[in-house]
Amino acid sequence: MxxxxxxxxxxxxxxxxxxxxxxxxxxxxxxxxxxxxxxxxNQLKVDGYRFDMGPTIVMMPDVYRQPFVETGADPTDYFTMQRVDPFMTVQIDDERYPISNDLVQLTKLFETSSDADMAGFLNYLADIYRKYLNAKDNFIDRSFRSPRDFFNLKTLKQAFQLKTFSSSYHDMQKFIPNQHLQYLLSFQTLYIGISPFSGPSIYNIIPMIELLYGVWFIDGGMxxxxxxxxxxxxxxxxxxxxxxxxxxxxxxxxxxxxxxxxxxxxxxxxxxxxxxxxxxxxxxxxxxxxxxxxxxxxxxxxxxxYSMSCLLLYLGVDRKYQQLGLHTIKMASDFKRNLSEIETGVLPSDPSYYLYNPSALDDSFAPAGCSSLYVLVPVANLRHQHLTEAEAQTYAQQVIQQAEQDFALTDLANHVQVQRVFTPTDFAELYNSKYGTAFGLKxxxxxxxxxxxxxxxxxxxxxxxxxxxxxxxxxxxxxxxxxxxxxxxxxxxxxxx
Ligand SMILES: Cc1cc2nc3c(=O)[nH]c(=O)nc-3n(C[C@H](O)[C@H](O)[C@H](O)COP(=O)(O)OP(=O)(O)OC[C@H]3O[C@@H](n4cnc5c(N)ncnc54)[C@H](O)[C@@H]3O)c2cc1C
Missing domain, CATH: 3.50.50.60 (FAD/NAD(P)-binding domain)
Known part of the structure; x- marks a missing residue:
């Protein structure tokens, strides 16, 4: 049976x-x-607008295809995706950096900064790529059952070779002198809910994977x-x-x-x-x-x-903002302070945030001429901070004003037709996520x-x-x-x- x-x-x-x-x-x-x-x-549908509510950035497309290929199906019969280039714009202070996943384009960013940044970037890629191969084969794609699976000479040696004892930021900073470029290679640990200033250096594989294998968009959204x-x-x-x-x-x-x-x-x-x-x-x-x-x-x-959580805003906007591509990140001027505020349960005064604008690529998210915007602000989980409904709404309004200024989104607040705010409490209640984290255990x-x-x-x-x-x-x-x-x-x- x-x-x-x-x-x-x-x-x-x-x-x-x-x-x-x-x-x-x-x-x-x-x-x-x-x-x-x-x-x-998850997705939210309101008044003709559609929002991806959680993940939006598609990396490692082969892994997405795997469950279909393995069960004898052609993934393209189930979903289709396209590579996005430039895949992201990152704003730091008044500088705007379009990030390309074409390596030739990308290296220009480092070369124009300085010879040291360019040489450092190439060394950084080589170093982290070696660690990635080790991590993938020996730690990511295999499960552990008994102490013997880990506490054996071979695996301990492989773990030691990952040299993952310092923080991601510290490890990357050794290669790249320019602070803006350091920032560009560090925020990606937030994708798994940990600060680059405290997360183990092995998580530098995330920006590496993003840069080398690109970012994709699933048609119709995640x-x-x-x-x-x-x-x-x-x-x-x-x-x-x-x-x-x-x-x-x-x-x-x-x-x-x-x-x-x-x-x-x-x-x-x-x-x-x-x-x-x-x-x-x-x-x-x-x-x-x-x-x-x-x-x-x-x-x-x-x-x-526990990892951090986030405050999310889903905004149905009755116009398009041509300056916004699919993925945009605004980094706090003092990124380190921003992250230590989150880790200690303080609502960031100068937040880093992420804007997702699928209407830049796909008209199915909003009525004609309109756009569906998603704003994600990393905040503390419920172990460190409880936001009241009123606090979340007030903070959401501040973030809208901030985005309006940062990206010249003229009159954004007046163009919002639909607005929903999703908080750490919603993560806990809707998904049974302990302490309302967005990414589970830290x-x-x-x-x-x-x-x-x-x-x-x-x-x-x-x-x-x-x-x-x-x-x-x-x-x-x-x-x-x-x-x-x-x-x-x-x-x-x-x-x-
Ligand atoms: C806002 C946000 C943005 C993100 N962005 C990205 C991104 O861009 N790219 C990326 O790769 N990753 C991203 N992630 C991370 C990624 O979405 C998650 O790691 C992943 O979706 C988690 O999947 P899961 O199966 O572990 O858990 P979940 O999605 O939490 O699924 C667990 C399920 O269990 C159900 N459940 C709970 N308790 C019970 C019960 N008692 N009985 C029955 N069912 C129960 C829940 O309802 C839920 O459906 C993001 C996450 C969030 C929250």
Whole structure:
């Protein structure tokens, strides 16, 4: 008989794990608390405007294609994408930098700054590329089960070669003297919710991947990808039950036997948890299971560290601003101070923020002549700061004024037809994201690789984890990998029987 697998959550991690298992002959059901698939890869539709609510920047396109190729499908039958060039404009003080993913164009930026910046950039790329190959093969694309998987001479040597003991910023600064160029190569760690001034240097692979492999746009927006995964999964016979929050994972001794939904227990052979790991172990596991897994609520609330969150504005605007491309970033003049404010729970006075304008490429996001804008401001998570509704609204107005000035968005406030504000509290309530983080557990050195929650539970049999707070970490391509690793662990146990 087919093994029955229950996946808790239809985020990217849950969908990719489910798809792989369904394609490999398991009988998979996804139970999702909300009424949409995709989790944080969500969309909002209001009065003719459409907004991607979460991820917007597509990097590592091959990883996006992988779940389709692996299950025997042509990805282009499910979603299409285009490379964006220049892929981003970054504004620092009064300087504006268009960032090209054509290496020849890009190097001009460094060469015109100084010979030292250019030589430093080339050395930086070579150094980080070597580390990337090491990280990819030995740490990202593989899961860890037992201490033996990590604490062996070969792996420890590979970990040591990553030389990841200093911060991303510190490591990159050694190569590149110009401060603006340093800023251009450092904000990308915010994509996984950690400051470049405190995050491990290995996360310099993010700007490297962005520059070398480019940034892409999924036609129709990011949400099309969640719909594509859903379509492929259901075509293969998988079941998704939306509006079905799981209340408990039911275990007997050290074995998963079922899940409790709407008060009744459904039996299952195994569970893949895609719901945020710290929330799930604190809320869905029984005390006995927590004890076996060594994950007490005290550990979840006091020992684990959490990534930052963000405040999001979705603005339906009744005009277009030609000066705004697809992705624009405004960096705070004092970026270091900006990040230390976030880490200590202070609402930034001079925030860095990100503007996404899909209407620059795709007319389907807004009525004719209008545009759908998304503004993301990194802010503290709920462990450090609670914004009231009124505070969030006031701050949102300040950010709109700031963007109006920074990018000459003439009369923006008066052109806003639709406005929605999304806060850390919304992340906690809508997605069960612990402390309302946008990116899950913080990827510190002590919460990365072997030290991040594994894709297979330590002691409970039939329990697996996929998603941003688990190995290998946050960001859509990395979460896709986590879904694949969790599925691989299920299959490995199946074949061990
Ligand atoms: C604002 C924002 C911008 C981002 N930008 C980018 C970007 O540009 N590029 C990029 O690559 N990444 C980006 N990311 C990161 C990326 O979106 C996430 O890392 C990824 O989508 C997380 O997927 P996940 O599967 O781990 O979790 P989630 O998306 O959180 O999915 C978990 C699912 O579990 C469900 N769930 C929770 N509890 C239960 C329960 N009890 N029962 C049933 N279901 C439950 C939730 O409803 C949710 O659907 C961004 C994230 C945010 C928030």
């Amino acid at each position: 087919k093994q029955k697998i229950t996946v808790i959550g239809a985020g990217v991690g849950g969908l990719t794990a489910a798809l792989k298992l369904q394609a490999h002959g398991y009988d998979v059901t996804i139970l999702e608390k909300n009424h949409h698939v995709g989790g944080k890869m 949400y099309q990808y969640a719909k594509a995964l859903e379509r492929r999964f259901t075509e293969l016979g998988g079941t998704i039950e939306l509006g079905h929050p799981v209340e408990k994972i039911v275990t007997e001794q050290d074995q998963v036997v079922g899940v409790r939904v709407q008060g009744s227990v459904r039996s299952t052979d195994a569970v893949v948890v895609n719901a945020d790991y710290p929330y799930a172990v604190e809320t869905l596991l029984s005390q006995d299971a927590q004890r076996r897994e060594h994950v007490s609520p005290q550990r979840v609330n006091q020992k684990l560290q 990827p510190t050195l002590r919460q990365s690789n072997y030290f991040r929650p594994h894709n297979k539970a330590r002691r409970i049999q039939g329990l697996y984890f996929a998603g941003a707070s688990t190995h290998p970490g946050a960001g859509v391509p990395i979460v896709i990998t986590s879904g694949e690793l969790a599925a691989r662990e299920v299959e490995r146990d199946g074949s061990d029987d």
